[in-house]
Amino acid sequence: MAPNDSAETNGEATGTVVVRRKAARYIVPFAVAGVAAATIGLVPALADSGDPDLPDITAQELVEKIAASDEEQLSGTVKVSTDLGIPSIGGLAGSFAPGAGSAGSSASPEAKLMELASGTHTLRVAADGPDKQRLSILGEGSEYSLVHNGDDVWGYDSESNEVYHATSEKGAGAGAGKHEAPKGVPATPKELAEEALAAADDTTSVTVDGTAQVAGRDAYKLLIKPRQSGSTIGSVTVAVDASTGLPLKFTLAPSGGGKAAVDAGFTEVDFAKPAASSFSFTPPKGAKVTEADELKAGAGEKGAADKARKDLSAMEGFQGPNIIGKGWNAVAEIEMPGGAGLPAQDSGDMPAQAQQFLDALGDKVTGEFGSGTVFKTRLVNALLTDDGKVYVGAVTEDALVKAADTAK
Known part of the structure; x- marks a missing residue:
């Protein structure tokens, strides 16, 4: 079992700089009404079983191991739940998402991903490099899938039989790049871990807190705690795959005690190359297909433009937080x-x-x-x-x- 080794005595600040750079792309919206929902996402892995005997590792080395993790091929199941002590957002999330409303689409990813901010969910994930990812949210008798394959992003809501489609811009010149899957609510333990480590500074204690087994794999446990009093966050624990450095589980415990507010983890994970069919998508017969450009055009209608002008006028003089x-x-x-x-x-x-x-x-x-x-x-x-x-x-x-x- 690894020792309870303090990161501050092993170059903690240096290690977290690397992680900050890698975590820069995981930006979470900060708004008064939605901050709690937007910064949280996932829960119990139900997969801890035993404490494997692993070579000793320092907190600094474990942080660097996370930063160096470059697993681009994987598939698995993630158990998701969030308990913030507020009512479930459920279908209300779509009402506040971009493109929501009469001109919107229930398959819009912004609407569906916000639902992860409350309740319990089971996700299936697959990835094959930076241009192919799939995330499916399993419901009771329904499923929502978000598929990124090259220049295309597809969202499909089986309950409403609606499809959302977006493509990269063509002819935008060198460096235009491919369309990236929408960012927002973190959807994997890795995203949550990188956000937590990016915020680590001299107000934070980072230590190795033993070992665990998650989804059948040996892992080290990285414990992140505030040194200050007054925070509602008691601790963050990240289970890190001993072989690949990939975060397998993320648990956020509130300082007030009780069950975890966030506890995200793989229940199954496989690092083999996923089948190519995982990233192919054809709209089902009879499905309503909404193009992202249509949603943008709808947002630009005169009524919406007038509302935007009024909102800007009301915000005149606002200097930010x-x-x-x-x-x-x-x-x-x-x-x-x-x-x-x-x-x-x-x-x-x-x-x-x-x-x-x-x-x-x-x-x-x-x-x-x-x-x-x-x-x-x-x-x-x-x-x-x-x-x-x-x-x-x-x-x-x-x-x-x-x-x-x-x-x-």
């Missing part, structure tokens, strides 16, 4: 356009029933900043002040209030 603190305790301060916050409880500006509904969702708090309401999940919390500022981060209620007081 101000980051308070650092590391695991970083809090984003966002000033709402026009300074519009929630009506004060005794202002009379809100009906009593509406006020009771908001009170049930959040906690009223006060401090040097004034007063406001904290809306909480198991991982990300947000404070909306009565004067129209928002403070959001993976921190406790007390840490949010402290950040608001500091900003004041």
Whole structure:
């Protein structure tokens, strides 16, 4: 069994720089309403069985092993579940996704991938190099598949019998490149691990925490923990394949205890070359096919353009978030356009029933900043002040209030 070896004594900072570079392409949207959903994605592998006896390895060496992992051919099954303490997003995700609505498509990947932000899911994945990938989300009697093959990206929702199709731009000159599969909610333990390691700095402890077996393969366990108090994140554990360096399982435990908020892992994995048929797709007979260009054209209609202009006008003067603190305790301060916050409880500006509904969702708090309401999940919390500022981060209620007081 590998020793509990601290990364800070083995060049932790140097190793994570390499990972940061490789993780740059995994950018997750950060928005007040969707931050919790967008930064999380996957859960229990149900595959741990025994602690294999492996050669000792330092945390620095294990981080470098992840960074050097270049497995481009694999297939397998990933068990996915997310418990943020909020209602399941389910089909509502598509309502907020680009292209959603009467002119949209239920097969749009943005709509379907957001569903991974809540509930439990089983995924089948396959990859053969940078130009061929397939991800399927298995439902009860239905399946959604996203297939990337060369210049084509296909999305197919068997429940609605709808197809989404996108292609790379032609004639765009050298370096135009191929169409990449849409990014957003992380869909594999590797993506989640690279995001976590990219954020590691001197506020983070990174150690080797023994060994495990995941999907029948020997693995080392990398333990990532905040050194600071006040974070809602207790720890992140990454099970790393001892042979290939590929993250096989990712577990995020909240500091408040209880079941994992994120626990993603392979239940089966095979590093053989997948069959070519895995990446071929032909729209089924009778399926409604929506081209990505059609969705873009619909978004450019006059009504949508008018709405966009109004939205831009409302956002005039918005300077973006101000980051308070650092590391695991970083809090984003966002000033709402026009300074519009929630009506004060005794202002009379809100009906009593509406006020009771908001009170049930959040906690009223006060401090040097004034007063406001904290809306909480198991991982990300947000404070909306009565004067129209928002403070959001993976921190406790007390840490949010402290950040608001500091900003004041």
